[in-house]
Amino acid sequence: MMKDVRILLVGEPKVGKTSLVMSLVREEFPNEVPLRAKEITIPAHMTPERVRTHIVDYSEAEQTKEQLYQEISKANVICIVYSVNNKKSIEKVTSHWIPLINSHTDKESRVPLILVGNKLDLVEHSSMETIRPIMNRYQDIKICIECSAKNLENISEVFSCAQKAAVHPMGEKAFLLFCPEEKKVLTGSRIPSSHWLVVAGFLFLHTLSILQGLHETVWTVLRRFGYNDNLELTSEYLFPLIKVPPGCTTELNHSAYLFLESVFDKHDKDRDCALSPEEVKDLFSVFPYMPWGPDVNNTVCTNYKGWITYQGYLSQWTLTTYLDVQRSLEYLGYLGYSIIYEQDSQAAAVTVTRKKHIDLQTKRTQRSVFRCNVLGARGSGKSGFLQAFLGRNLQRRIRSREDQKSNYVISTTYVDEQEKYLLLHEVTPDFDMLSEPDLTCDVVCLVYDVNDPRSFEYCAKVYEEYFIDSRTPCLVVAAKSDLAEVEQQYSQSPLDFCRKHKLHPPQPFTCNTTEAPSMDLYTRLTHMAMYPHMAQADLNNSTFWLRAGFCAGVFAALGFAVYRVLKH
Numbered sequence: 252m253m254k255d256v257r258i259l260l261v262g263e264p265k266v267g268k269t270s271l272v273m274s275l276v277r278e279e280f281p282n283e284v285p286l287r288a289k290e291i292t293i294p295a296h297m298t299p300e301r302v303r304t305h306i307v308d309y310s311e312a313e314q315t316k317e318q319l320y321q322e323i324s325k326a327n328v329i330c331i332v333y334s335v336n337n338k339k340s341i342e343k344v345t346s347h348w349i350p351l352i353n354s355h356t357d358k359e360s361r362v363p364l365i366l367v368g369n370k371l372d373l374v375e376h377s378s379m380e381t382i383r384p385i386m387n388r389y390q391d392i393k394i395c396i397e398c399s400a401k402n403l404e405n406i407s408e409v410f411s412c413a414q415k416a417a418v419h420p421m422g423e424k425a426f427l428l429f430c431p432e433e434k435k436v437l438t439g440s441r442i443p444s445s446h447w448l449v450v451a452g453f454l455f456l457h458t459l460s461i462l463q464g465l466h467e468t469v470w471t472v473l474r475r476f477g478y479n480d481n482l483e484l485t486s487e488y489l490f491p492l493i494k495v496p497p498g499c500t501t502e503l504n505h506s507a508y509l510f511l512e513s514v515f516d517k518h519d520k521d522r523d524c525a526l527s528p529e530e531v532k533d534l535f536s537v538f539p540y541m542p543w544g545p546d547v548n549n550t551v552c553t554n555y556k557g558w559i560t561y562q563g564y565l566s567q568w569t570l571t572t573y574l575d576v577q578r579s580l581e582y583l584g585y586l587g588y589s590i591i592y593e594q595d596s597q598a599a600a601v602t603v604t605r606k607k608h609i610d611l612q613t614k615r616t617q618r619s620v621f622r623c624n625v626l627g628a629r630g631s632g633k634s635g636f637l638q639a640f641l642g643r644n645l646q647r648r649i650r651s652r653e654d655q656k657s658n659y660v661i662s663t664t665y666v667d668e669q670e671k672y673l674l675l676h677e678v679t680p681d682f683d684m685l686s687e688p689d690l691t692c693d694v695v696c697l698v699y700d701v702n703d704p705r706s707f708e709y710c711a712k713v714y715e716e717y718f719i720d721s722r723t724p725c726l727v728v729a730a731k732s733d734l735a736e737v738e739q740q741y742s743q744s745p746l747d748f749c750r751k752h753k754l755h756p757p758q759p760f761t762c763n764t765t766e767a768p769s770m771d772l773y774t775r776l777t778h779m780a781m782y783p784h785m786a787q788a789d790l791n792n793s794t795f796w797l798r799a800g801f802c803a804g805v806f807a808a809l810g811f812a813v814y815r816v817l818k819h
Contacts, residue, residue, distance in 0.1 A: 254295075256417045257305045258410065259322050260367075261348055262332035263340045264311055267369040270400035271332065272308050275410060280401045287313045299411050300418045300467075306410065323355045327417040328363050330409065335368040335378040335397060345385055353391075361391050363416040367409050368397040393466075419470040476590060489584040490577055491596035498606035501576040502620050503569060507600035510588050515564055525558040538585045542578075543567065546657040552641050566661045569672050573620050574659075576601060607693075611722060614784045620672040621780035624689060626680070627698035628709035632730030633677045636698055636760060639768035640675055664770065664777045673777045682712065690717050693780035695725040699745065699757075702734040708741045711748055724779040725754055728772065732759035 260268045272288040273281045287310030295303045307322055323329065331348045333340040344366065356362060366386070368378050377397060386392045393416050398405035460468040477488030495501055503511075518534040519526060526534065535541055550570065551563030559567070572579040583589070583597040592599070610616040627633045635645070637660040660675045675696075678689045695718055697710035710727060718725055727749055729736075739745060745757045758775075762768045779785075 253302060253327070253418060255303045255305065255327075256300075256414050257307065257325055257327045258413045258417075259307045259309065259326035259329045260332055261309045261319070261329060261352075262367075263334075263337075263343050266332045266334045266337065266340050267400050268332045269308050269310070271367070271369060271398070271406060271409065272306055274400040274403055275306075275406050278403065280403065286310050298414060300414050302414065302418060304410070304414055320355050323352055323362075326362055328365060328413045330365045330367045330413055332367045332369055333378075334370045336370055336373045341378065341381055345388075349389055349391075363393045364389070364391045365409070365413050365416060366392055366395040368395065369400055371397045371404060372399040372402045415467055419466045476587070477584065484584065488589075488596075489581045491580060491598045493576060493580065493598045493601060493603070495576065495603055496606065498608060500604045500618065500620065501572050501579075502602045502604060502618065503572050503579075503600060504602045506592060507583070507588070508565065510583075510586075510592060510600070511565060511568055514586060515561060519561075523554075524561045525554045525556070526564060527556075527558050531559065538582070542571075542582055545655045549638070549655060549657040550659050550661065552662055562663065566663070566672065569620060570659060570661045570674060572601060573622070573674060611783060614782070616781055618781075619670075620674060621694065621777055622674045622676060622692040623694045623696050623776050623780065624676050624678050624692040625696045625698060626678045626689075626710070626713050627730075628700075628703075628706050629680050630703065631680075631698045631700045631706050631709070632760075632762075633698050635762045636696070636728065636730060637675050637677055639760075639762040640673070640770075640773050642767040643762070644766070644768055645763050662773075664774050666774060666778050666781055671777050671781070673773055673780070680709070682709070682716075685713075685717065692723060693783070694776050695723055696728055696776060697725060698728045698730050699739075700731050701729045701736040701759075702731055704737050704740045707739040707745050707748075710745075711741055711743070714752065714754075719752065722783060724783045726772075726776060726779060727754060727757045729757040729759050731761060731763070733761040733763045 260271065262268050269284050269286070269288045270281065272291060273284065276291060288306075288308040290308075291306045293304040293306070295301050298304050307326070309319055309322060329352060331344050331352075333344055349364070352364070353361070366382060368382070379395065379397070382395045386395060394412055396405055396409050396412060398409055400406060457469050457472070460466070473482070477484045479485050493501075514534065515526070518530050520530060521527075531543070532541075535543075547559065547567060548557055551566040552560045553563055554560055568579065568582075571582070580597040580601070583600055588600055589595065589597050594600075604618050610618070625633050625636060634656075637657075640660050640662055658677045660677075661672060663670050664673050665671070676692070678685065697714060699710050700706040714725060727745060729745065741748070743751065748754075749756050758772055760768075760772055
């Protein structure tokens with residue numbers, strides 16, 4: 252909001268510009284009127300908008316054209332004064348003054364114009380019928396006020412409106428707060444008996460405020476909703492400050508989920524607990540861009556039509572908040588979370604978890620979202636492992652274009668009767684390109700292909716290079732277990748490797764099933780992430796490894812049998 256407002260008065264000689272200024276200051280009509288009033292500065296505390304105001308009177312008799320041009324360039328609002336009893340002075344508004352002002356101001360930043368019809372005391376009729384076509388023709392004219400410097404009629408209103416025109420912009424955009432093609436304002440709008448104001452009535456009231464010159468009412472509402480003078484949401488509103496110390500994560504809290512649930516219910520028109528493409532488009536119609544890309548269908552749960560389910564919808568919000576909390580705050584801002592829930596900002600929707608090392612020390616966690624990085628050689632079955640978490644077997648997997656693929660999958664699991672979110676991240680297989688984000692997680696899943704003799708080597712090298720001394724629990728997954736297991740070309744078998752490094756034995760997994768894939772592995776990964784101190788439990792027990800060796804033998808025999816069945 253500006254701190255100073257500069258009001259310039261122009262017009263034909265003898266229309267009463269100087270009288271207007273002196274009548275305002277003295278609160279009486281002057282007996283003697285000079286050729287030009289000196290510049291007047293009104294302190295901020297004495298003005299309606301609480302901004303310091305400078306009133307500048309232009310006199311053709313005392314000032315040059317160059318001085319006029321300088322004053323036009325410095326003005327925040329210009330009052331074009333005419334005499335209501337002088338037709339020539341009215342004609343000069345359009346034939347001289349408006350073209351002159353426009354020629355010395357930038358088209359993109361035109362100052363608001365106010366028409367001031369002085370000497371109302373000399374006529375019995377209004378000049379508005381003559382002025383209205385002029386106002387319709389020139390969008391820079393914001394309002395016309397008739398007054399009388401002699402009778403002090405509407406004098407303070409002239410300068411008050413001029414001040415408001417500068418502080419509360421009344422440009423063309425103010426009349427485009429709603430789309431005329433889609434949101435028709437009905438003059439017959441009524442407030443229902445429940446006293447809730449319908450949209451048409453709300454828009455109608457603000458339209459009346461604009462037409463009646465009460466622009467501060469409209470701007471008060473707009474600024475409460477985070478808009479600036481250019482009708483753009485401010486950065487302060489969209490991106491409130493939130494501190495996330497190292498080792499902490501960001502999650503949505505209970506009130507945020509309640510809000511998002513209400514948004515979902517509002518746009519799920521057919522009540523099928525899923526959002527169709529049209530319903531998604533409608534939900535995000537208040538956004539300047541579509542926040543979800545084509546990869547979202549491979550990231551969260553969808554129904555048989557490929558539409559995002561209620562669970563998938565909440566999961567996507569959870570993912571965004573975890574990976575990019577500022578983006579999530581921006582989205583909540585577009586939906587009006589802080590306004591509807593009467594919060595200082597969208598930051599009230601987010602919980603910053605405590606540092607992870609505290610969880611490790613106390614052996615307890617308060618987190619609801621856990622990250623699992625999935626690593627493995629190319630073709631090992633990582634993508635299938637991710638998609639299986641969404642309940643998709645090989646037949647249900649979505650055949651995607653490159654722009655529809657997703658390296659993230661998120662859904663819910665239940666551990667100790669608690670609903671938790673497990674976020675799976677498929678990490679690039681390029682061994683030398685692994686970055687800190689690729690390695691920072693709550694649990695690691697190392698995937699190898701039982702039917703590829705060179706597949707396990709990658710898992711072994713990644714573990715020994717990056718995770719052997721970390722406190723991050725790791726789980727080895729033997730993918731494609733429906734195929735025949737072949738001997739891995741590595742110095743140790745996967746089972747011996749796990750025994751040596753005190754890891755759980757390789758877990759068989761396949762998504763080549765007729766039913767939805769089992770969720771047991773994902774529940775185990777979530778449990779390991781929640782209780783990392785328990786990940787090594789029983790792994791030193793010799794009985795455990797005897798049992799594991801027996802199970803591995805059964806697993807190999809079973810894999811070979813399945814292979815023979817599928818082959819024939």
